[in-house]
Amino acid sequence: MSIMGDPGTTGRFGTFGGRFVPEPLMPACQELEQAFREAWSDPAFIEEYRGILRTFGGRPTPVTKCHRLSEHLGITLLLKREDLAHTGSHKLNNVIGQALLTKRMGKTKMIAETGAGQHGVASATAAALLGLECTVYMGEVDTQRQQLNVFRMELLGATVHAVTTGSRTLKDAVNEAMRTWVAEVEDTHYCLGSVMGPHPFPWMVREFQRVIGDEARQQLLDDEHGVPDFVVACVGGGSNAAGIFAGFVDTDASLIGVEAAGGAAVTTGSPGVLHGMRSQLIQDDQGQITEAHSISAGLDYPGIGPEHAHLDEIGRARYVSAGDEEVLEALQMLARLEGIIPALETAHGLAWIIREAGGEIPHGSTVLLNLSGRGDKDVAQVRAILRGEG
């Protein structure tokens, strides 16, 4: 397999990936893989997918050159503006693809998990657009942290199910969505939100997100920036990073994934099996999965997509981490110098760039950051923290 190519029927990325699901779900995973393979080579499907992203989703999203921040850091900083896509993040790229597949498979319902709520809102949006029933599983802790997003999903006609098992956060929302999928697989598609889970999800979601990288590659060529020296993205499960990396994996650009320091599956985790995949996980010495902790609910995931674990293993991408404090500073700096309030998740990527400009990133470098989402959802939380109430 070429790097970031088709992982074949086993869904392996080196030693990672695979399909570790209970027998009742195996046929559904196989059906999904076949449906995706057929759809992704069907020009009519691809045209419909791209058409919706264009006329409904606001693609292509622009690339913005940061003037003031670039000068401040001594680098050329470019932002791929996924925050300007409909629903405010890159998540729509994936859910439009999966919602179209749901219909193609003759299913009428979608279930989804969500942490910060971005994927839940995107799923509810795609379901409304295409006339599907949608239920979103969200950890009870996250429904309290993200009350407005819960209401947003409900406005869009989705049902939000607060998950009260386990740590009541993202990983438990995934567990509960999988349990529901087992019982309702006949008419229900599980619209997984990141490049994780059993095959074909890691591959399929990366393919639906690669539009980010493919667009950016062309836009940088058109604007005469050429290939950047660094391509940077935040990583929870890793879908926005996979999407932008896919457009540059065959270049000389350094690919950098930035995890939350409290959820750094690559740098502090070890190999294991969770949620249908073999990947890098945060776990204790008995193989029990431990909770991830981060200022951003979207990065509170104790694992990482298996393809990222593979890119790390072969040295094609590097994974680093950023802490809560520098993330808050990065968010404020982008707001004040460039007039853009990024999502807390996204601010992790920026925090690393700010820290390493003039260090690991030599002055004069061109750096492309995937600005994966806008910060509106985080404003109340950021205000509370900055006022010392958080």
Added chain:
Amino acid sequence: MAAPDLTLSFAEHAAAGRKLLVPYVMAGAEPDWIDTIEALSLAGADAIEVGLPFSDPIIDGPTIQAAGIRSLEAGTTAVSALAELARRDIAVPLVVMTYYNVIAHLGHERFAGLAIDAGVSGAIVPDLSLEEIDGWARVCDDIGIATVLLVAPSTSPERTAHVCSRSRGFVYAVARMGVTGERSELGDEAAVVVEKIRHTTSPPVCVGIGVSTPDQARRVTEVADGVVVGSALVRRLSEGCGPDGAAAFIGELRAAIDA
């Protein structure tokens, strides 16, 4: 005393026409869980499925999830539970049920070795599919642990044949699409799954997931070789029925399937 062997024992029982009864107990969920296992072995169980807790049990419903959390909070680990089992001689075969990460984290050989020392002769690892099982199954074949695989209502006839030929000890027929838990109505999916398996060559067939009452157990064993009862027993144990109460419930199930 050599531990009873799942494959031999079940083949003998099936040949003799004895219906198989397999209760499930979560290791460490109650302080006296080992006494419960002993009591069940004397009350008519043909094998006992012993759950080893995992933080993210995706095929388990609320009752067994809660038992797993109690067990983990009490400090149970795979190593500690197997060590406790090793200190008792249980008169019927033991089958461990856990998720793959627990095994992978210890390593195939080490886990299998500890299991053998504990008198275990079978293993159910529900998230280890036919496609992923080879490495673990090879170790089990070598050391003498039967790898029990699942067949679901959604499994195609062709796939059923593959699963059954790789399954050892017995085949676990999933009675209905869904997670573990008690059901008031079992539906007829169980019979359809068993019928599908009957068209292949397979070890004895036990139906599990959702079987909660003596009457359901009796109806299931009219078509299948045996029955696995999990949540209905785990709930009674969580409510404090203790080893004696567990034995009494298993006695009722035994009487129903022997009737």
